[in-house]
Amino acid sequence: MNGPPPSPPPSEYFFERYPWNNRWVLFCIALLVACSDFLAGPIVFFPFMFVIPVALMAWNCGLRTALWLATILCVIRFCIQYAWGIPYTLPVAIVNAVLRLAILYLITFLCGKLSEQTQALRARVRTLEGLLPTCSYCKDIRDENGEWQQIEDYVASRSEARFTHGICPKCVTKHFSAVINRELERQNADAGH
Structure with a gap:
């Protein structure tokens, strides 16, 4: 009866929706930026x-993919400088390329980590909030797919919570009063002898 984990709700942020979350679209945007960098000439950066x-x-497609894109863009920029003729010496161009790569790596790393933490926080919030449609009699919960699950299964599949079972005093009295009364009578009878 355990279904798939709940799907995340659509994001409220535009940059997490299509086309901004598609790696090929982002790669094409990066190439357009590189082309505009080339067309601007050797001096304007x-x-x-x-x-x-x-x-x-980094935010939408993962840290590794973003690091590759940063590397590719820095190599393209270095090649653009060669195509136009480097306006300064080769060692200075290499230092600039390394600094550019280091800065892009730092920004990529920070965006990737922030995205991971945001997704983890969203997942945690999703497990802890919302209305739970429950059956008035058996207390089963209806999930997103309309299927009914035991409350223990539902909560355990969406959180780190685990259930143990016992009987509260009210339910002991309600459901086992006959057993308790028989036991008390037996104890009284044994005490009277």
């Missing part, structure tokens, strides 16, 4: 524009 597709890639 647009490497700050590289942050946009790399940050979106």
